[in-house]
Amino acid sequence: MASQVRLRLLPGTRCLFDEPLQVTVAGLRSRQVVALRARSTDEKGAVFSSSATYRADGSGEIDLGRDPSLSGSYVGVEPMGLLRSMAADTAHKRFQKTNSLNPHVVKFSVHEVEGEGRMLVEVTNERILMADGVGRRPVKEGNIRGYLFTPPGEGPFPAVLDLYTFGGGLSEKRSSLLASRGFVVLTVALYGHDDQPRNIKEVHLDYFEGAIEFLKKQDKVGSKGVGLISLSKSGDLALSIASYLPHVDATVWINGCCANTVLPLYYKKEKIHPPLLFDAEKVIVTESGACITKDAMHSPWAEENKATLIPIERAKGRFLFVAAEADLNWDSKAYLDVMVERLKRHGKDNFESVSYPEAGHYLEPPYGPYCPSSFHGVMGKPVAWGGESRSHAAAEVHLWKKIQEFFRSHLSCDGVTQNKAKL
The missing domain is CATH 2.60.40.2240 (Acyl-CoA thioester hydrolase/BAAT N-terminal domain)
Structure with a gap:
């Protein structure tokens, strides 16, 4: 048989x-x-x-x-x-x-x-994770640490800086898959990779400014500006990079915050934002031992925290805001709504947004195992990410295509038509 x-x-x-x-x-x-x-x-x-x-x-x-x-x-x-x-x-x-x-x-x-x-x-x-012909090389340029992924062929191709998460080290999965779909992608680590320190007490925008300049100089890059893609804590980093630094034409913000969180932010040795912190007493511990931290962050729109809010109206490029409404890490949908209202109040229409009612925090490239909870570097404990598994998976499929379409629409390569994603 x-x-x-x-x-x-x-x-x-x-x-x-x-x-x-x-x-x-x-x-x-x-x-x-x-x-x-x-x-x-x-x-x-x-x-x-x-x-x-x-x-x-x-x-x-x-x-x-x-x-x-x-x-x-x-x-x-x-x-x-x-x-x-x-x-x-x-x-x-x-x-x-x-x-x-x-x-x-x-x-x-x-x-x-x-x-x-x-x-x-x-x-x-x-x-x-890499299509045939995709190039991968380690980057050790000044203080920049990461990996550069290049599609097969001469190009020109649009350029994307992948910030991924704030968990230390770096993940190559999203970057290599984007390169497989026709983007030159640099993924960078902020700490904990190679010879970088394991812990940091502040973040400097100068680091990302150097990464953007490095990316723009690559031979296969054809876009005038670069794209940013983020997730979680790196979402507020992406907002700050887009708001304060030049050459950012398209930013994807996924389940981040509208304010600078966790660590103070510096540029040219001057502090530009204090960190928005969280209240440990508002953390809920579930029967499984995973923490729900959704309501633990201090309110970024409270008067005493307004200095943490990022002035996204300064950004010259386009935004794609993505929120999972069942996110248990923090209230991504509320942060999205605040950013949309802020841009509208400033007469800006340089954004689009999408929200997924039953998706959780970790929206990644599709077809990986759904993650209900895992260890959180900042909390030092397991955290519940939220979402219903099947709906979350469907959101990842939809979002992955939307991200590629967004970057292709707003990272022009001097009139050269890019190959569409084969999804």
Whole structure:
């Protein structure tokens, strides 16, 4: 029986991380019930897995794009459900895939439901983070530390500075995937990478000014200005960079704050914003041990905190504001609303916004495991990120396409038409 069962993955057993899969099974008995499983180990050694029960049709076939899961990690028709619903074998683990050289290796398998759950067939899917021909090189220019990713071909290509998160070190996943879609991307670490200090007490805009100048000088870059993409704490850094520094034409702000947070911000050795802090007494600890910090931040619009607010009306470029309404890290939607109102009050229309009602804090490139909670560097404890898994996954698919369209629209390359994203 096992030799007759076939598990097929399209477009193939090797594809980009952000590509959807068509998963089909053939060679089963008519109406046979089986379990489909997915299993992967991240670069920290954490094991993630999912399982869903399906009933074959009269021809002994299953198509995840057509047939509903009857039980397991998810229920209903969900073509990419096995990837989205993979959960760690221990609590508060976030799937770690930061090095772009290492593919996300997923083992898909089909198992009998009766008896001991004998495996009928297994296929390995390598979900790569860099398309063939994408260049990757470490950057150690002055005090700038990071990686530069370049698409294959001569270009010219639009340039993007990826700030990712504030957790120390850096993640290459988003940058390498953007490069695979036709952008020159520099991802930089602010601390904790290479020879950088492990902890910092202040942030200097001069660092990002140098990173922008470095990026603009790259041979394949054709855009006059650069784009910024951020998430979480780096969202307010992106706002400050766009507001105070030149050559920023397009900024993507994802679930950040409208005020400078955590650390004071300096430029040319002068402090331009004090930090907005949080009240530890307003942190809620759930039964799982994860903290809800949504209401813990001090109000940025309170009179005593107004110096932390970033004057985004100064920005010359365009903004894409993205908020997850079920974010439990902080109130991203309220911050978005404040920024939209502020720009309108100043007569500005250089922005667009999108919000996702049931998404959580960590909006990343699509088709990775959903993360309900994980360790938070600033809190020093696990934090609940919020969101409903299926809705969050759908938001990531929609947002990833929107980010690329936004950058292509506002990072002009002297009239050269860029290739569209193949999503």
